[in-house]
Amino acid sequence: MTGASLYSRDEAALSALQKLRFFPLAVARGEGCYLIEEDGRRLLDLSASWGAASLGHGHPALRDAIDGALAVQAGASILSGTNAIAVELAETLLRLTPGDGDRRVWLGHSGSDANETVARVVPAATKRPRMMAFSGAYHGGTQGSMAVSGHSAQDGVAKEDGLTLVPYPDPFRPFNGDASGQALLDYIEHLLETSCPGEEVACFFMEPIQADGGLIVPPPGFLGGLAKLCARYGILTVCDEVKVGLARTGSLHCYMHEGFTPDILVLGKGLGGGLPVSAVIGPAWVMDHAPAFSMQTLHGNPVCAAAALAVLKTIGTEHLSHAARVTGDALQGHILTGAQSVPEIGDVRGRGLAVGVELVDPSTNAPDADLARKTVYRAWQLGAVFYYVGMQSNVLELTPPLTLTAQQAEEGAALLLTAVQDACAGLVSDADVAPFAGW
Ligand SMILES: *Cc1c(COP(=O)(O)O)cnc(C)c1O
Numbered sequence: 001m002t003g004a005s006l007y008s009r010d011e012a013a014l015s016a017l018q019k020l021r022f023f024p025l026a027v028a029r030g031e032g033c034y035l036i037e038e039d040g041r042r043l044l045d046l047s048a049s050w051g052a053a054s055l056g057h058g059h060p061a062l063r064d065a066i067d068g069a070l071a072v073q074a075g076a077s078i079l080s081g082t083n084a085i086a087v088e089l090a091e092t093l094l095r096l097t098p099g100d101g102d103r104r105v106w107l108g109h110s111g112s113d114a115n116e117t118v119a120r121v122v123p124a125a126t127k128r129p130r131m132m133a134f135s136g137a138y139h140g141g142t143q144g145s146m147a148v149s150g151h152s153a154q155d156g157v158a159k160e161d162g163l164t165l166v167p168y169p170d171p172f173r174p175f176n177g178d179a180s181g182q183a184l185l186d187y188i189e190h191l192l193e194t195s196c197p198g199e200e201v202a203c204f205f206m207e208p209i210q211a212d213g214g215l216i217v218p219p220p221g222f223l224g225g226l227a228k229l230c231a232r233y234g235i236l237t238v239c240d241e242v243k244v245g246l247a248r249t250g251s252l253h254c255y256m257h258e259g260f261t262p263d264i265l266v267l268g269k270g271l272g273g274g275l276p277v278s279a280v281i282g283p284a285w286v287m288d289h290a291p292a293f294s295m296q297t298l299h300g301n302p303v304c305a306a307a308a309l310a311v312l313k314t315i316g317t318e319h320l321s322h323a324a325r326v327t328g329d330a331l332q333g334h335i336l337t338g339a340q341s342v343p344e345i346g347d348v349r350g351r352g353l354a355v356g357v358e359l360v361d362p363s364t365n366a367p368d369a370d371l372a373r374k375t376v377y378r379a380w381q382l383g384a385v386f387y388y389v390g391m392q393s394n395v396l397e398l399t400p401p402l403t404l405t406a407q408q409a410e411e412g413a414a415l416l417l418t419a420v421q422d423a424c425a426g427l428v429s430d431a432d433v434a435p436f437a438g439w
Contacts, residue, residue, distance in 0.1 A: 030058055047386045079299055083302045108296070132163070132166065136152075224260045249328075250351055327352075330410070331355055
């Protein structure tokens, strides 16, 4: 198989430092919601590279925008001179993001650099030394973004001085047995009154769905309650929508399900439709703190900015928020129906086209990471690509292109269910998955 040879060339040439592999996937081409291997085998892409390929592969709107920007080539950056496409992107993001007062946009390359910038500038601008975030949170893979994250995959990485992590509200595994989240809100309030004084806290980082922590959807009202609590102490809310933002959950911004408006919004992954671009949208008094405070050479690169503009426009013209809600509901529905005869599926949850499937030992409800590892491997053998997330590595995560069709949702759900059942039946050996320790 020629796919194997591409994979072995990768092994010989590309650093393991940048790999998180689950099976020997080697992609020759992409087409819509499919990835195509060298031998022509088509795989239904239910991950979209962790949500980055938001319009699928080879969308004409994205191609045209990138081609157009390359033809004009208005410099490479906004660092020391502006360009029309980057300005239009910033203006569009401001228009699409509700918020009060004078606001600014910072453009970066990744979710990591965007969150790192927020973690640096908010304490500086507010002159408050503390920050809060959730355990299980993944805010990035650079030093500064890891320092405000709480994911177990980053255990051992130094945290920001003054960072306080609190549990994320997980209705399936509730804090103090309270699935409503109120016990957790009370606990956070207690912290703000005691060991983590609220008036010393600059900001609270939150994912409106905790994705890498296990695709956890918070109970209704929790984040709104938390935002109210933060407002009482002047704590800025930072909503990290890098994975679940921009139409994926059935509304343009995921926080719109939660009845609050964050002070600072962080976007990435799907914003560029596969090209590297991220954005922070926040109050001018924070975002204009000092020139050159958080800079890299290629900010506002017109090709990447054009890609982002094309994604935002296409979300509108193809009504992708609505599509994600309808197709996502169907995808979840098919999985839920099938899961009734698969006791190893402990929970199915999500919003729109962000779906999590938690795999457990049915007798104890304990997380089953081994089953997750074998399921994603089996799914790749059967013709679907998706990975797993979670502090216990036991939650299958589906973040397909927003352009997924109803038929593909049905096909994807069937592949997933078969993969779980095959993995339970022992069709994947320990040796098969041994090279893919995952995370
Ligand atoms: C992926 C992710 C990041 C980091 O983005 P990169 O582009 O990998 O740097 C940050 N926050 C969330 C919620 C993410 O899912």
